[in-house]
Amino acid sequence: MPLDAIPAPVRKPIPRGQLLINGLWRDARDGATMVTTDPTTEAEITTVARASAADAEAAIAAAYDAFETGPWSRMRHEDRAKILFRMADLLDDRVDDFAIREAMDMGMPYRDFCDVIMPHCSGLFRFFAGQAMAHMDGAYRTSYESNIRILTRREPLGVVGAITPWNFPLALTCSKIAPALAAGNVVIHKPASDTPLTALALAQVALDAGVPEGVYNLITGPGGVIGDALVKSPRVDKIAFTGSTSVGMNLIRNGADTVKHQTMELGGKSPNIIFADANMEAALQAAFWGIFWNKGEVCVAGSRILIERSIYDEFVERFSALARDAVLGDPLDPKTQLGPIATKSEYEKILGYVEEGKRTARLTAGGGAPKIGGKGLFIEATVFADASNDLRISQEEIFGPVVPLIPFEDEEDAIRLANATTYGLASGIQTSDLGRALRLADRIKAGTVWLNTWHKYHPNAPFGGYKMSGYGREQGAEALENYTQYKTVWANLG
Structure with a gap:
């Protein structure tokens, strides 16, 4: 329907x-x-x-x-x-x-x-x-x-x-x-x-x-x-x-x-690793919903997107376009993709990270806090390109619809960046090379690793974290x- x-x-x-x-x-x-x-x-x-x-x-x-x-x-x-x-x-x-x-x-x-x-x-x-x-x-x-x-x-x-x-x-x-x-x-x-x-x-x-x-x-x-x-x-x-x-x-x-x-x-600050050989359309969708589902208020959100250098510019452009088109609105409206932030205190905290991101990276989508009908704790799907892994927006749990896009050079660089955080709750790898996916999954320090997908759960699958x-x-x-x-x-x- x-x-x-x-x-x-x-x-x-x-x-x-x-x-x-x-x-x-x-x-x-x-x-x-x-x-x-x-x-x-x-x-x-x-x-x-x-x-x-x-x-x-x-x-x-x-x-x-x-x-x-x-x-x-x-x-x-x-x-x-x-x-x-x-x-x-x-x-x-x-x-x-x-x-x-x-x-x-x-x-x-x-x-x-x-x-x-x-x-x-x-x-x-x-x-x-x-x-x-x-x-x-x-x-x-x-x-x-x-x-x-x-x-x-x-x-x-x-x-x-x-x-x-x-x-x-x-x-x-x-x-x-x-x-x-x-x-x-x-x-x-x-x-x-x-x-x-x-x-x-x-x-x-x-x-x-x-x-x-x-x-x-x-x-x-x-x-x-x-x-x-x-x-x-x-x-x-x-x-x-x-x-x-x-x-x-x-x-x-x-x-x-x-x-x-x-x-x-x-908490979590989960890396989503996008390789050049990934199915681009599928990777874009996995990345979009990985961070923006439930307006990013998800402990396992894909809140750091790591992108292989050779496809970085294309991914930034297409992902940012998806974010700009995201539908904010009343959660009771079937067309809504992102509802309001749950609480006033969280809303203000997230906006603080948005301002931090504007000072340290390149804003390519979102960044605003529109009212709908003059009301509501809404924040746009927000994307920061050209981010480094040591920024606050890349290391701290924002818990909102805000994501940094970080380039990497090769497999070793991707693993280094993915594990360079105090957290270890979830992670994801988007690639058409199953051997690479499994090889990297062995090395990522996280309780969940999603391969060519995100946000999959089942009562029979154990869930929990590594490190902090x-x-x-x-x-x-x-x-x-x-x-x-x-x-x-x-x-x-x-």
Whole structure:
């Protein structure tokens, strides 16, 4: 169906948000609330409860009690899986509500959410439901002594604090909640203060699917207060975090006193290497969507494009033309390619990098911040040519629709530039030479390498970073390693 034939969904009233603690929706103890704002209209959407440290402690107590005395961790794997499958079905049934919430809350294009994000999120619950049945049983082993049997068991960790960011509110929540619940843990979810609307809807899905009381808790409020309470509590066994490297480092430090399990999915400055033998049309599309999908607010965005010198001028010209033609607009409009920046603070930060780029490189596209209908936190798709790899715009995570184009001479130069960063989350190689692609993939220090594509994800593929992009893995069977611990039982059979 042509885009202009797809009816645009409309904004709708969103009910006031509360905290979910021990299976009950409730206000913050002190009655405090906070506002969430639509970055397209810059108008208030609704208010949500602003939790205090006391509310966080109440959620921790509820979760701890649910794990120690409740049925979830002791439930048969098949019964736990049924509830997770039910959650997946409810997510699919309510896709329109979730898509509108995310479009209003952070500017995610409605069609992108429906076509890409929700299938991935419901798929995560289905995948880990299957993993719960297939990989959570123990195994018997033999020993040197004929009368000794060894049983190795996988057990849940306990209380998991999931702290999630504002750029993919639902997807980055499901990547933590699904494996945590599948393994038999209980959860306290702390979403980003700026984008809590899909978190509220997901918590209701958990209730409606039959997750027992206390197993799934949601607390909205300031990250410093709530995150601090979760990471320092001895009754919270694990923190699963996605966000900036600086915040992740603080969580790691604060969790040391309780030797807390932690999974860290942190920042990135991912190189996209374009060789002269690449299919030019395909490489241009991979580069465009690699950086500009979700207006560049993606931790694995292809935010450094490295181009072989012999095609550099042609690529700069054609890529810049694509960027100049990118359609900014309301994320509820099917024609929109780039919605608004999610928050005012991020908008101002990105514009600061744009000004930095104008001083240090050559602006070939974008650079503006137009209003649509006089409103909105919009920034044009922005391209800087003739950049060097040591510039701030080439080394620091801008987290917006801004990209430097950097020339390279040969394979060795490309690898040197690609690895010359503190980050190692993702990377890409565009070439028609499969041998070269695999050869370079072996040498790039990043948790994900895309060959002749970008932004491919699946619940069965592990995801995580090298270097200062974090540790631990989400998705894939490997994720269960981060939500379980092993116990070895020695039995003397006499």
